[in-house]
Amino acid sequence: MKGPAPFPLRWGLIALLGVLLLAAGWTVSRVAFDDSLESMIPEGGALRSSLRLLNAAQISGKVIVWVQRDPRQTPDDVFFQSLDNFAQSLSSPLISRVITAQNMFPSKEDLGFFMTSAPQLLRPADYEIVERKLTDESISNALKNIRREMLSPQSLVSAEIFRRDPLGVRAMALKPLERLGEALGYQIAIQGGHFTSEDGSSAMIVLETPAAIMDHARSQALLDFLNERMRALPSGMKAGVICGHLHTLSNQAVIKRDIGVAGFMSAGALLVLFFLLFRDLRAALIFAIPPACILPALAFVTLLGFTPALIVIGLTGLIAGIAVDYGIHAFLAVAHRLEREAPMAAIRRIRAPLLTSAATTIAAFLAFMFSSAPGYRQLGLLAAATLILALALSLWLLPLLLGERRIKTAALAPNVFGWTAKKGPLVLVIFTVFFLAALLLASRVTVESDFSRLDGTAPAIKQYEDDFFRQWGAGMKDMGIFAVWAPQLEDALAANDLAYAHMTDRGLSNAWQSWSAVWPSQAIRKNNAKRWTEFWSARQEPLRDAFRRLGAAQGFSETAFDPFMNSIFEGAEAGPAPQGRRFFDQLAAPYVRSNEYGHMALSYFPETPPVQAALQNMPELPASSAVVSRSKLRELFASGMTREIRRLAFLGLLGIALAAGAILRNLRALLLLAITAAGAIAGALALLALTGQRLNASGMMALVLVIGLTLDYAVFKIEALLGRQPFLEQGILLSWLTTMAGALPLLAAHHPALFSFGLTLSGGLACGFFIALWVLEPAARALGLGKEKAHA
């Protein structure tokens, strides 16, 4: 195209782009964003399956309201009455159940159920204790205890219990229930019908909600409702909430805030660049390219079935920083075109380096497409689509819109380029020293294996949770989970019994919290019941006689213990697990559940060496089983992410090398590219070491990008060295400045994933840029690449 673009073509293209943007905007506006970090975890691996198992096993959807009081202002009666009123005020479709100590307690029938089931629940070892209770001396002492107990106020209600179980034999079935609570590590007291801290200064109310943790709208409505109710508490009392919903909303708020702040800072920096370096209003078109590309690319990603992850959206500022580079180069090419040269002709002269640069960057992003983490694939696709569109708009639409009129640009500090040419050996020595130092520092960087550190929840919320767990105990928070599952509940329970027996054989029954201790499988209960029947068949009448004989001496009536003696064989038939027993179900909930795995039995354990050793020797179980623990998750995460990033780095580098090699077709040029990339990575890692940061999943992703972006600078520098387009060096500076305008604001991000990305990227880009700017020329000369310049 030699003349200016025909008027209808220009406006036709603009109209087409407008329609495309509207359609893309409409598509994106209908999408619900995913603000979890789960999309950054590789699918199909042990890590993902462990996390899936953990999700299936964890009690989610519960909300804890922690109410604290100033004892000087709020005496006990006011405190407990206010708690009652507060619990009553929590009537909402968003709250399905309010759990206080009052309604968590078993009824007489609930306890009666366990005591009645004692024949099925007492194990062989328990009969040694029972046998000791049956001597005359023990019976006599028990009767004395009962008589003495009648002196105390609690005798008002305990007499009937003594009649039904004078020796506490059936009550032995309740012992595992007590242990269950004790070993979980919570420090809870019960006062005034409420769960309270041991010092009574605070109370806890647990809520069940149908609002899913990931459901933002309902999570927000739930928290608004609770906040309103908590504000109504009397002065001298304050309340807060502990729940996953807060994490969801906080992460979302933090990411949104970061996107806003980073976007504002990036826009500000780009505006400053615009006013300082471009003296032509048409330069605004350059900055219109990224948003005009990102929106359709996002719509494209969405149409392919991805749910856009907010963490990926947070990186669009950076993608914009890359996408704007092509426009800058095209703009400069048009600005520096020869006299009477058409804009399109000027563009044709930079097409090769621009394509090389875009190909290397896109290749780096496309490597993400081979990731097994959907978030990485999404990022790769979004970035590649954006860059392809940006390249197309820069090469074909921008020149049309710029028109024929000459463009004036500011001089771009020409002194920064080329000064190293005369001091080549010195520069190379300095570079080598810095490179080696960076490598040394980089070797000290460790990989962050704790995925939870990428949780961007506000520090105040985390601190509040820490305070909560400090007061109430960690509970099951830090315990490992052993899960067995099978299509049939009894099969899962049978496997659970075997695991429990394995642990009790090793003296670990107190550490190993298992439902098997409370309610074993039907097969075990049948055996237990048979043992009970055999035991009592021979002892029933002698015991009746003993009660009469020894009781008479202490004033007990002849029929005092008939309720016990006449129902001695009650409960000696083992049926299936009870249905619809509220207390039973409440107790079982953390230990037995039905989910996508079928029926799952869970045991909890502290990660101590003896338990770990016993786990290693766990016998083969007749059901599927898995161990999920923090240490194992860390291990899986570290190894999984390292493996993933190695694969991506290899594929990325391969793609970049192929793309660059195909276009440059010069081995020495490829070597220069490798020097740039290696220097940039070493620099980025050295910065992490110097700032005391670990390399996390987000930083690893940034490293791959560093390679793609810094190779752009190298490609343009090599093109400039080869004498093809000297003004390309100006493009490198502008492109670096605009990319840094996108990366540096991420250092103000509160979300650790975004911050880490920004830090790693900024460090890598800074090193890559300075290598391209100052090291490549002497290095090229040393490699003899300068000779080609003469031929060029």
Place this chain on the structure above:
Amino acid sequence: MSQSLIDPAAPPESTGLRRRLHSRVRKDAAFWLISRRLMVLLIFTGLSVPSFSDGASDNTDLSRALAAWQENLRQVTSVSSRFVQEKKMALFRDTLRMEGRMTADHAGHFAWEVFSPMRYKLLVNGDQISQWDEETDRVQVLSRGKNPVVGAIYEQMSAWLSGSFTTLTNTYNARLLGSNPIAIEFSPLESSAMRSYIHTIVLRLRDDAQYLSRIEIVDASGDETSISFLDTQLNPVIDPAFWTRVRP
């Protein structure tokens, strides 16, 4: 007795001794006792279930009687009374009769002493509950928070003895049996777990309506308990050391 009479600096039992006693009690406590404690705890869970009864509010005479009693109790900051407790129980051949003294104050202290047929004392001092009996001569020191059964019992006794109508009307239906002297019968609400254990409780006031004269309890199994209060002293000065000594 006002709160100022309680000397916060009064020497408690030494921490070491308490710990040893506590440890010993924990070690010696019979297995069945622990489980029974769990059971009794659960019995009391319905005591403060906040379901409101219309019974009291609909009955003007009852409301007036309760209001009068509460007004009288407002002047009472401490109380000490001899009691005679009689229990007619299926467990025993004969009526079990015991005599003792009950002492309480508004600072949260409560003592239940039995002098015959055997000496026994229960002492509630803030979060700490101590029990002693002469037969074993052992002191059990328990935390009210950690042993909610005893805490719940204390709360319930406290409601009866101090006329805590919120607790009572939240848990029971109330009926005025007589107004001179005042006698009120409480029966657990249908929603209350107490219904499984208590049939009725009758609180009888003295002629001057200043305090209780008698409590009569019929439990769900038909056992009957009556507690008669004699020589009741209102607002006596109580030696602060009294609340720290469980062993006579």
